Amino acid sequence: MTSTTVPQGPPKRRRDRAAREREILEAAERIFGERGYQGTSMDDVAAQVGVSKPLIYQYYGSKDGLFLACLARLRGQLLDTVADAVMAAPDAEDALYVGFLAWFRFLDEHPQAWSVLVDEGMLSAGPAAEATDEVRAAFIELIATMVRMNLPAGRPVDDDEVQIVAQSISGATERLAIWRTRAATPPTPEKVARTLQDLLWQGLHTLKTT
Amino acid sequence: MTSTTVPQGPPKRRRDRAAREREILEAAERIFGERGYQGTSMDDVAAQVGVSKPLIYQYYGSKDGLFLACLARLRGQLLDTVADAVMAAPDAEDALYVGFLAWFRFLDEHPQAWSVLVDEGMLSAGPAAEATDEVRAAFIELIATMVRMNLPAGRPVDDDEVQIVAQSISGATERLAIWRTRAATPPTPEKVARTLQDLLWQGLHTLKTT
DNA sequence: GTGCGGAACTTACTCGCAGTAAGTTACTCG
DNA sequence: CGAGTAACTTACTGCGAGTAAGTTCCGCAC
Numbered sequence: 001m002t003s004t005t006v007p008q009g010p011p012k013r014r015r016d017r018a019a020r021e022r023e024i025l026e027a028a029e030r031i032f033g034e035r036g037y038q039g040t041s042m043d044d045v046a047a048q049v050g051v052s053k054p055l056i057y058q059y060y061g062s063k064d065g066l067f068l069a070c071l072a073r074l075r076g077q078l079l080d081t082v083a084d085a086v087m088a089a090p091d092a093e094d095a096l097y098v099g100f101l102a103w104f105r106f107l108d109e110h111p112q113a114w115s116v117l118v119d120e121g122m123l124s125a126g127p128a129a130e131a132t133d134e135v136r137a138a139f140i141e142l143i144a145t146m147v148r149m150n151l152p153a154g155r156p157v158d159d160d161e162v163q164i165v166a167q168s169i170s171g172a173t174e175r176l177a178i179w180r181t182r183a184a185t186p187p188t189p190e191k192v193a194r195t196l197q198d199l200l201w202q203g204l205h206t207l208k209t210t
Numbered sequence: 211m212t213s214t215t216v217p218q219g220p221p222k223r224r225r226d227r228a229a230r231e232r233e234i235l236e237a238a239e240r241i242f243g244e245r246g247y248q249g250t251s252m253d254d255v256a257a258q259v260g261v262s263k264p265l266i267y268q269y270y271g272s273k274d275g276l277f278l279a280c281l282a283r284l285r286g287q288l289l290d291t292v293a294d295a296v297m298a299a300p301d302a303e304d305a306l307y308v309g310f311l312a313w314f315r316f317l318d319e320h321p322q323a324w325s326v327l328v329d330e331g332m333l334s335a336g337p338a339a340e341a342t343d344e345v346r347a348a349f350i351e352l353i354a355t356m357v358r359m360n361l362p363a364g365r366p367v368d369d370d371e372v373q374i375v376a377q378s379i380s381g382a383t384e385r386l387a388i389w390r391t392r393a394a395t396p397p398t399p400e401k402v403a404r405t406l407q408d409l410l411w412q413g414l415h416t417l418k419t420t
Numbered sequence: 421g422t423g424c425g426g427a428a429c430t431t432a433c434t435c436g437c438a439g440t441a442a443g444t445t446a447c448t449c450g
Numbered sequence: 451c452g453a454g455t456a457a458c459t460t461a462c463t464g465c466g467a468g469t470a471a472g473t474t475c476c477g478c479a480c
Contacts, residue, residue, distance in 0.1 A: 014427090014476080016428085051429075053430095053467090054469075062467085164405045164406065165409055168406060175378065175384070176374065176381065195374045196374065199374075199417065201416075202412030207405075230457080230458095251437055251438085252438065262460080264439085264459075267440080421480105423478105428476095429473080429474075430471105432469100432471095434468085437464105439463085441461090441462080446456090449452105
């Protein structure tokens with residue numbers, strides 16, 4: 001019985017940990033993107049990779065852990081993209097527009113990434129929530145920095161107001177992104193970024209002189 | 211054996227359907243508010259009411275159904291509160307401030323209501339998602355109406371821009387609400403409403419003349 | 421080579437919870 | 451009082467997260 005049928009030439013036997021982890025992560029990103037967090041079971045992911053569930057648990061600890069790993073990558077890319085665009089802008093007015101533009105374009109170009117990021121919201125309990133908040137905090141910090149950049153140097157800054165503005169902008173861009181993915185014919189990233197900039201630019205000056 | 215010990219004087223035997231439904235709804239609202247959607251099991255709710263699980267299923271159909279029923283009530287109250295405030299305002303500038311103020315005050319006064327409403331986000335699948343979107347759509351419609359109210363009558367309106375603005379405001383207020391519940395010492399509703407109005411008012415005029 | 425240590429991987433479970441089938445109890449009206 | 455029905459229960463199924471206890475394969479010392 002040494003010759004039980006084992007059809008595959010080179011199936012994909014044992015791989016080293018790093019390679020497997022990458023393989024699992026890619027599959028998870030795809031499936032989470034398609035079916036959402038709730039709609040994805042660990043068995044699904046395991047089957048897709050051709051591996052058993054406990055292995056995934058060994059590498060990622062929990063479903064939240066796996067989801068978080070996906071999140072971390074995507075959010076990192078998004079944050080970098082926007083931050084780069086903002087930093088490259090010549091002045092604050094441009095930075096605002098260019099930052100929004102980078103945000104909406106990135107999400108257009110990575111639709112399934114966005115599905116994963118949107119699902120963040122669904123994790124309101126567990127350790128995932130904290131991590132999620134950290135991400136958002138990073139974004140808000142970026143925005144707050146931009147806002148402060150725009151203020152005259154010596155002026156006393158009302159930190160509460162800066163926070164309020166930064167939170168508002170973060171919320172606005174998130175909701176716009178969700179809306180665009182669902183709208184039948186969403187406006188272009190340029191249009192949205194332009195309108196948003198028009199809406200906010202004047203008000204940011206008001207802040208300045210408060 | 212007719213006298214098996216049944217300790218309670220008037221426990222709470224059979225009640226008619228309407229009364230039971232109310233009782234269940236109240237318990238559910240409380241528990242969902244405390245532990246979130248995921249953290250609440252139907253058995254918990256049943257135990258709390260002192261009733262068995264299938265009864266809840268008979269009345270509300272599913273966990274989503276029960277949650278939705280909670281949502282519907284709270285959202286209705288919130289929407290009414292804000293709409294009333296807005297309608298009572300003498301002009302558009304005031305309407306903006308007063309609307310925001312009503313929003314943040316309501317959420318301060320009904321903290322557990324807000325927990326339920328925030329959990330909306332976690333339902334990205336199922337029939338709950340649609341209902342949730344309807345709510346938000348109602349809010350956005352209110353905002354859009356306000357924005358349009360503020361435009362010169364004869365002017366051609368760019369519906370895309372109105373939508374973008376309305377979505378932004380909706381997103382901003384939601385995120386601010388979440389932030390406030392988590393912040394150690396959140397600014398007063400007045401402060402937040404004021405800052406938000408300052409941020410947006412100028413820009414809304416820009417829209418006008420686009 | 422041969423044996424041994426550890427990393428990669430699996431089978432075969434438990435447990436919690438949403439949802440259900442099939443019945444039982446109590447009120448109400450002819 | 452009996453028949454019908456609304457209110458309610460016990461006792462399950464099924465699915466999916468998470469785990470205990472192995473088994474197989476590879477590299478390396480001797």
